[in-house]
Amino acid sequence: MDNNKNIRVICQCLYVLNLPKQRFFWDDHRTHKLYSGRAIGLHVLAQLLQLKSYEDITEQLQAHPELGQIFGMTSVSGPQLSRETKALCTDTLQDLFYHLIGQIQERTKDGNGFSPSIGRLHLIDATDIRLPDFLGSWARCGSRKTGVRLHVRLVVADSDTVFPDKVIASTVNVREAKVSLELTLEDDVTYVMDRGYEKSEHVEKWLTDGIQFVVRVRDLLQLHPVPGTERTIPSSESAQTRILQDVDVLTNKTTKPARLVAFADETGRQYRVLTSRWDLTADEIALIYKNRWRIELFFKWVKQHLKLVKLHGSHPDGVWNQLFLSLIAFAVSLLLKLNLQTPKTQWQVLKLVRTYMYKMWEELENAVFRPPTRKSRGRQKVNGFGPSCKLPQRIILL
Template identity: 30%
Template sequence: MKNSIMFTSILQSILTPEEVQTVAEDTGYEDKARKFTVTRLLQYWCVSALEQWDSYRSGVDFAASSGLPVVHYSRFSTKAAEVPFAIFKELFHRVIHKCSRETRRKLTFPKELLLIDSTTMTVGKTRLPWAPYHGERAGIKLHVALRAESAQPLQVIQTLGSRHDGPVSEALAQPDYIVVMDRAYGKLERLDDFKTHGQSFVIRLRDNVHLEKPHALRRLQKPDSSVIRDITCQLGTPQCRSRQRHRVVMFRDFEGREIRVVTDLMQVTAEHIAQMYKARWQIEVFFRWIKQHLNIPTLFGTTENAVYGQLFCALIVYVLLKWLFDAAQTPWPKHAVLSFARFSRLFLLQNLPVEWLIQIQRVLLQSTSGFIN
C-alpha cells in the first residue's frame, strides 16, 4: 500500500467527510458537487503537499498512483478557487486540537514557551495582484505561534506580505505561555502592555534602543555563563520611552555576538532567559522544514482561496506527520531510531522500518475512536 493512500486514510479517520461538510456549512459554503467535494479537495491539497506536486496539471497525473480518483486539472483549479479558505483554516485548527498531546514533560521553565514569528512566500506581482509586496513581487505571510515543547503550531494567521508582524503578534500571544519573539516585535508600547496584562515574554531588543537609568541585579556570575549583564531599566529616549521598567539580559550567542533581550520574568536566572531566547531557533527550523518538504513556495493558484487553502492543507500534513512521529515513539533498537526529517522522508518513500509500521498501526487503532466526534 502506498504511503499516500495510507495518509489519506489517516486524514479521513481524523477529519471525517461528515465533519468536513459540517465545517463547510458553518462557513456558509454550499457544496453542490457530487464527486469532487470539499473532502476530495482537502485530500488533493494534502497529497500535493506530501508528494510535492508542481502544479494543478502535473498533480492530476499523479492522482491515480496516489490513490485518488482522477479529475481534469481544470476541475481541481476551479474548485480550489471556489472553496473558501476559511474552511481549511478551521480544519487545520481542529487537527491541532485533536492531535495535541495532553501528557506533558516536566518543564525547565515556569511556563511553556510559545515561539512567534512569520514567513513570507513571494511570487511575481502579476500572479497575485491582490497581494502587492515589494517592487515587482507579490507576497503573502503566515504568522505562526509554535509550541516549543512539541514543535506543533498552536495558531496561524494569514496576511498579505506587506502587513507588519508586530500587531499580528498581539493576536497570537497567549497568557498561559511565555512568548518568545525577535526584535521586529519589540515595540516599547507593546512591551508595557504585555507587562500590564500579565503576558510573560522574552523579546530581543533592537540594537538602537537606549537603556535609561540601568540598575544591576545582584547575581552570582557562573564561570561558564554567556551572560554579560543583567539589569532593570526604562527603554527608549525621552521622545519615546517605556512607561515601566523592564528587565534586560545581555548575553553572547554561539557565534560570540551580543544579544539583548527584554523580559518581565524576575524570578528566573539570566542564564535561563538566554536559553529561552535561543529556543526561538526552533521556529526558524519549522519554517525551513515546511518550505523544503511541503511544497509551500510552489503556489498553484492565483486567488486567495486557492493560495491560502493550499497553505493550510500543507500545515495539516505537517501536524499529522509530527503527531504520528511523536505518538509512535518507543524505546527503539539502534537501527530503527529516526529523526523527524528521516521519518518523513521514509514515510513518503514507503520505506519505514517494520518496527515503525507496527507501532503506527497501534497508535492509529488506539486513537481513531477518540477522533470521532
C-alpha cells in the first residue's frame, strides 16, 4: 500500500487486495462477469461500509459510477452475489487473509508486545455466530443450539495493536480444548487462555515442549501442591489485585509441575491460573490473564463494526466464506490505520474511511490529522455545579 494522494480512498482499500479484475483459473471457469476477484472486492467493500444485504451492495454499484470503472461492471444482482459467495473457494479466502496478516506482522515486528519484560502475548478464545434453526440445521449442536464457532489466536503486538494470526472455523459442537494444540505451537510467545482450553494432557505437553502459557483452570480441578515450592506472597503492586497463592502444583494426570497463581480482583472474585512463566512475579501473571479480555473486545469490535453478527446466508460454503471475508475486511482496516501512522484508534479510522470512501485519499489524510476545533477547556464545574447553574435554594414549607 502506498500514499498516493491522487486516488480515491476506495481504490486505496482495494489496492491492498489487488483483486477486483483478477480471475482464478479453477474458480472462474466459464464465469463471464462476476469473477472471484470482483466478488471478493465487493464483499470487502460491503464489510467496510457495513452494508446489510446483497441489495445494498447492488445499490452502491449503481449509485457510484466510479465503482463500475474499478470493478469493470456497472450492475450485479443480489442472486448473482449470493451464488458467487457460495462458489468462492474458502482456501483462496483463507490464503488472502493470511497474506494480509503477513503484511501486518511485517509492519509490527518491532513492537514490544505487551511489555518489554513480558513480551508478546497470544490470546486464544472462541466466539459463536448463531444461525437460523431450520436453515442452519447442518450446524446444530444438541436440540437448541445452532451456529458456527470461530477459534481465534490474537496477537498483542503492542499496547494499541492487536490482530488475529490464526483462525479455525468450526461448528459449535467443536469444543475449545480440541483445537488448543493447533493454536499453541510457538515457544517464543505466551499463550493466554480461559477455562475452556484447560486440559491436563495439554498442560503436560506444553510443559514438555517448553511452551509458555497462562491458562485459567476450573474450580473443581484438583491441584496438589509440591512440598517446599510455596512462595512468599509480597504486598501486591496493584491496588486492584490481591495475590492469594503462588506455588508449584501437579494434577492427577500430570507428572511435570506447573506454577499456580491464585488471585482476587477488585470485586473479590477469585481466579486460579496455571503457567510456565516462573521468571515473572505473581502480579505480572495476574496482569497477563486480566488482559485476556482484549480478545473479547476484538470479538465485540468485529461483530459491531463489521458484518459478522447476522450473516447474509446460511449455506455452509457461504457461511465459511463470509467469516473469512469479515476477517479480511478487519485486516484491510488495520493496514489503513498502520499506513496512516496515526494515534487514532482503528474504529476512528474506519469511521473516517466510511465518510470519505469515495473522496480522494488526501482528503482522508487531512481529516485524520486535522487538529481539534475545540480550543477551550469547556464549561468547568465548581463544587459539582456548572458555572451557569445556580446553587439549590432551601425549600421553606409554610
